[in-house]
Amino acid sequence: MGNKNRLSWDQKRKAKLKKRASRSPQPVSLVYHGNKFRRPELLGVYLETEWAIHDSDVMAKQSMIDVDVEHSLEFLIEELRRRPWGEIEIDELQGDVQVLVVDTILDRWKELFEHRPQLKRDDLIGILRTTLGSIKTRGEMYLSPRGYLDYLPKFLNSIASA
Numbered sequence: 001m002g003n004k005n006r007l008s009w010d011q012k013r014k015a016k017l018k019k020r021a022s023r024s025p026q027p028v029s030l031v032y033h034g035n036k037f038r039r040p041e042l043l044g045v046y047l048e049t050e051w052a053i054h055d056s057d058v059m060a061k062q063s064m065i066d067v068d069v070e071h072s073l074e075f076l077i078e079e080l081r082r083r084p085w086g087e088i089e090i091d092e093l094q095g096d097v098q099v100l101v102v103d104t105i106l107d108r109w110k111e112l113f114e115h116r117p118q119l120k121r122d123d124l125i126g127i128l129r130t131t132l133g134s135i136k137t138r139g140e141m142y143l144s145p146r147g148y149l150d151y152l153p154k155f156l157n158s159i160a161s162a
Contacts, residue, residue: 031136032129045112045119046127047159052108053131054152056101064097065145066135072101073128073135080125085109 007015038046057064075098079088088106093099109124138148 031132032126034130034133037123037126037130042119042123042127044116045109045124046130047156048108048112049105049127049131050152051156052105053101053149054156056097056104057149057152059104060097060100062146062149064101064149066139066148067145068095068097069101069148070132070135071095072098072105073132076102076105077125077128080121080128084121085124 005012053069056069072093075093076088079085085106088102090099090102090106093102113119135148138151139145141147142150144150
């Protein structure tokens with residue numbers, strides 16, 4: 001009995017692609033889809049961050065899309081990994097919308113932390129990553145470039161009225 005490889009051409013091609021994909025490094029996602037950073041003690045900062053994003057969208061006259069917010073949050077996460085939030089400089093950002101989002105979030109945090117203890121850097125990063133998860137989820141649910149931004153006012157109004 002021969003030890004012949006009896007795979008079809010298509011099966012061989014799929015095996016080759018699978019092997020190639022396993023060798024190439026996959027990009028690390030910053031998205032977090034859990035509730036760890038929605039704990040009661042972090043909820044105020046989480047909501048202030050989302051209010052800042054909503055305010056940025058209003059100031060930009062609803063010209064933003066979810067990708068703008070994603071890029072802004074990714075920039076903020078990378079900067080928080082390098083330095084404390086009070087030392088972040090937004091000069092490196094490109095695009096007025098991204099500058100607006102990051103600046104508004106930092107201003108909200110500054111006001112918030114004047115009246116309460118400042119959070120650890122890891123908690124702030126976790127809150128931003130959870131927000132990224134919300135953006136991905138809402139974007140996929142609504143299949144719209146503004147899925148998260150269109151959902152955000154409804155969510156914030158439901159929280160405010162509760």
